[in-house]
Amino acid sequence: MLERLAVMLMKEFLELKRDRWAMFRLIVPLIVQMLVFGYAATFTVHHVATSVLDLDRSQASRSLISHFVATSRFDIVDYAQKQSEITHDIDTGRATIAIVIHAGFSRMLDKGAALQVIVDGTNSNTALIALGYLSQIVSGFSLEQSGASGIGISLQARPWFNEGLDDRWFFIPGVIGTLTLLQVVSLTAFAIVREREVGTLEQIMVSPIRPFEFILGKTVPFFLIGLGDILLVSAFGILWFHVSFMGNPWVMLAGASLFLLAALGIGLLLSTFSRTQQQAFSLNFFFVNPLFILSGFAFPIAAMPEFLRWFTYINPLRYFLIVLRAVFLKGVGFTVLWPELSALALLAFVALSLSVLRFRKSLD
Amino acid sequence: MSGESKAIVAQGLSKRFQSFLAVDNLDLEIAKGEVVGFIGPNGAGKSTTLRMLCGLLRPSSGKAHVAGYDVEKDPEAVREHIGYMSQKFSLYNDLTVRENLRFFGGIYRVPKKEFAGRMNFAVSMAGLEGREDMLVHTLAGGWKQRLALGCAILHRPPILFLDEPTSGVEPEARRRFWDLIHDLASDGVTILVSTHYMDEAEYCNRIALINRGRLVAMGSPGELRLRDLGGKLVEIACSPLGAAVNALAGSVIEAAIFGDRLHAVLDPNGPDGEEIRKLLEEKGMNVGAIRMVSPSLEDVFVRLVSGGKEERVLS
Numbered sequence: 001m002l003e004r005l006a007v008m009l010m011k012e013f014l015e016l017k018r019d020r021w022a023m024f025r026l027i028v029p030l031i032v033q034m035l036v037f038g039y040a041a042t043f044t045v046h047h048v049a050t051s052v053l054d055l056d057r058s059q060a061s062r063s064l065i066s067h068f069v070a071t072s073r074f075d076i077v078d079y080a081q082k083q084s085e086i087t088h089d090i091d092t093g094r095a096t097i098a099i100v101i102h103a104g105f106s107r108m109l110d111k112g113a114a115l116q117v118i119v120d121g122t123n124s125n126t127a128l129i130a131l132g133y134l135s136q137i138v139s140g141f142s143l144e145q146s147g148a149s150g151i152g153i154s155l156q157a158r159p160w161f162n163e164g165l166d167d168r169w170f171f172i173p174g175v176i177g178t179l180t181l182l183q184v185v186s187l188t189a190f191a192i193v194r195e196r197e198v199g200t201l202e203q204i205m206v207s208p209i210r211p212f213e214f215i216l217g218k219t220v221p222f223f224l225i226g227l228g229d230i231l232l233v234s235a236f237g238i239l240w241f242h243v244s245f246m247g248n249p250w251v252m253l254a255g256a257s258l259f260l261l262a263a264l265g266i267g268l269l270l271s272t273f274s275r276t277q278q279q280a281f282s283l284n285f286f287f288v289n290p291l292f293i294l295s296g297f298a299f300p301i302a303a304m305p306e307f308l309r310w311f312t313y314i315n316p317l318r319y320f321l322i323v324l325r326a327v328f329l330k331g332v333g334f335t336v337l338w339p340e341l342s343a344l345a346l347l348a349f350v351a352l353s354l355s356v357l358r359f360r361k362s363l364d
Numbered sequence: 365m366s367g368e369s370k371a372i373v374a375q376g377l378s379k380r381f382q383s384f385l386a387v388d389n390l391d392l393e394i395a396k397g398e399v400v401g402f403i404g405p406n407g408a409g410k411s412t413t414l415r416m417l418c419g420l421l422r423p424s425s426g427k428a429h430v431a432g433y434d435v436e437k438d439p440e441a442v443r444e445h446i447g448y449m450s451q452k453f454s455l456y457n458d459l460t461v462r463e464n465l466r467f468f469g470g471i472y473r474v475p476k477k478e479f480a481g482r483m484n485f486a487v488s489m490a491g492l493e494g495r496e497d498m499l500v501h502t503l504a505g506g507w508k509q510r511l512a513l514g515c516a517i518l519h520r521p522p523i524l525f526l527d528e529p530t531s532g533v534e535p536e537a538r539r540r541f542w543d544l545i546h547d548l549a550s551d552g553v554t555i556l557v558s559t560h561y562m563d564e565a566e567y568c569n570r571i572a573l574i575n576r577g578r579l580v581a582m583g584s585p586g587e588l589r590l591r592d593l594g595g596k597l598v599e600i601a602c603s604p605l606g607a608a609v610n611a612l613a614g615s616v617i618e619a620a621i622f623g624d625r626l627h628a629v630l631d632p633n634g635p636d637g638e639e640i641r642k643l644l645e646e647k648g649m650n651v652g653a654i655r656m657v658s659p660s661l662e663d664v665f666v667r668l669v670s671g672g673k674e675e676r677v678l679s
């Protein structure tokens with residue numbers, strides 16, 4: 001068995017070595033995507049184009065406006081003179097949000113004044129986030145106006161593990177898992193299908209090699225490549241984006257290994273269902289996107305409908321993201337993460353066993 | 365039933381792809397040490413049959429034993445005893461000659477002690493001395509085919525299946541390849557080799573003619589050539605050939621174009637050579653020499669295929 005495995009591995013690494021673009025293809029997309037995700041994937045919104053119509057023209061209204069000017073969240077792009085200008089700003093997209101201070105605002109302040117806000121809801125995400133900032137600013141302002149006499153609860157939020165509530169800290173560990181999954185699943189799925197298409201698989205199937213010897217020979221190189229991916233992307237996140245790494249590298253390695261085995265199993269399984277690279281491509285597309293969406297990478301699992309939540313339980317990325325975030329940001333170890341690690345081990349075992357069972361040494 | 369002296373036995377072997385019957389009720393018996401040519405046009409079912417015998421495809425019905433093992437029940441035992449060269453070249457193009465040999469040697473677990481010797485044998489057999497470190501994709505067709513044969517025999521299989529090993533290879537390299545096949549056969553290896561080159565039939569101990577999935581005839585080239593075509597065979601120099609074939613339909617048993625001539629099997633109760641000439645000239649064709657020829661295998665094959673009769677195994 002070792003002999004066959006050894007020649008399989010030798011062959012795989014020779015092919016990889018001869019493939020001049022392999023290193024480029026393996027590394028560059030990872031780094032580029034890491035950069036894109038690192039910079040673009042954020043929920044923080046700055047410089048929301050804002051249009052203001054002050055019909056009150058009082059001390060209080062000017063003071064409220066100055067609160068908006070003072071923050072980088074909002075950029076006042078237009079001081080409008082009448083309602084129609086506001087409508088125009090929103091319609092043309094010049095402003096995302098418009099604030100209208102009606103006449104009598106300052107008089108009504110102690111009885112409860114109303115502030116009209118119009119927001120361009122086409123991007124509901126930005127709108128919601130901007131409204132959140134806006135209400136913070138407004139409640140700060142009203143607390144100020146009511147002075148010490150006013151009754152008010154001020155919230156003292158203190159986020160743990162990510163004190164600055166930096167989105168990047170949330171995203172980067174997720175990016176590591178997601179990019180590795182994409183790369184490992186597609187590499188594995190394509191590798192076997194390519195041998196099938198070229199015809200070398202037929203020559204191998206007619207030999208007495210055992211399915212698991214072949215599968216193992218195909219998986220080990222991709223396992224090592226996957227580990228390299230994780231190492232590279234993690235180092236990049238830590239050194240370039242300054243994400244803290246609080247945890248134990250061994251916990252990370254254990255999680256990464258189990259996750260990679262599960263990802264390899266999925267790739268192998270996909271390859272047993274494809275005859276051509278074209279089919280492998282479609283299958284890959286069909287399966288990998290849901291894995292990504294149903295992982296909790298960007299969309300909270302808690303917000304998903306019940307039946308979709310069930311799918312997340314068979315998604316290795318779900319567990320690996322928990323492990324990654326916990327290891328990076330919380331620094332917790334095996335005692336806390338054992339359920340996730342066990343789930344990954346189980347998924348890896350099932351996916352790999354299924355692929356060995358499904359890999360028939362037959363052309364039909 | 366597997367028969368101790370028989371290397372390959374197939375009984376009623378069939379393969380159905382969806383509704384299409386690619387191999388139809390094929391019977392085959394090949395003795396140890398025989399070189400058997402599997403001859404038929406493209407799509408006849410040669411590759412499908414070879415793949416079933418190698419355990420790569422499951423027969424839809426029928427049975428086959430190779431080296432005494434049932435291909436369906438015990439494909440792994442079959443695999444230990446066979447070498448196979450698929451129709452499509454299937455070595456690793458981005459590995460060198462030596463790396464390919466080492467790979468297949470390892471997959472077949474050639475003992476370490478013997479490996480160097482067998483590799484040298486394969487290299488010299490393929491005429492690849494001095495090219496051991498060349499990448500396979502840089503080799504010309506003939507060398508590739510011989511290397512593929514070398515990889516297929518590294519583990520010294522007693523039975524070899526070669527699927528159109530000489531297609532697309534220049535004539536000189538084809539001849540060389542057949543020399544190799546005969547060298548192996550003289551060492552006692554049983555070889556079933558498919559081809560669509562009729563002239564290669566002469567190199568085989570026996571040939572199996574296959575058409576549309578059916579075995580049309582089987583026997584030695586000599587035996588097959590002696591087969592009764594139903595009448596005398598004449599070669600007619602005339603033009604245009606296509607019109608002449610149509611003109612003769614109904615007057616002769618069989619008419620077919622052979623290169624720049626026409627071959628016709630005369631009906632003993634129909635027109636003879638001179639009457640044929642008149643018949644063609646009346647239709648405005650130029651007719652040159654008409655002479656009796658002895659049938660080639662191709663004549664026999666054309667006759668068997670178009671005759672549509674259910675010819676069964678000869679001998």
Ligand SMILES: Nc1ncnc2c1ncn2[C@@H]1O[C@H](COP(=O)(O)OP(=O)(O)O)[C@@H](O)[C@H]1O
Binds near residue numbers: 386405406409411412
């Ligand atoms: N996997 C398959 N699925 C469907 N039809 C097939 C398959 N393999 C071969 N065939 C068909 O079976 C027939 C015989 O093919 P093949 O055995 O390759 O012929 P040959 O090798 O004599 O050229 C052809 O018509 C071919 O199209």
Ligand SMILES: [Mg+2]
Binds near residue numbers: 407411412451527528
């Ligand atoms: Mg073929």
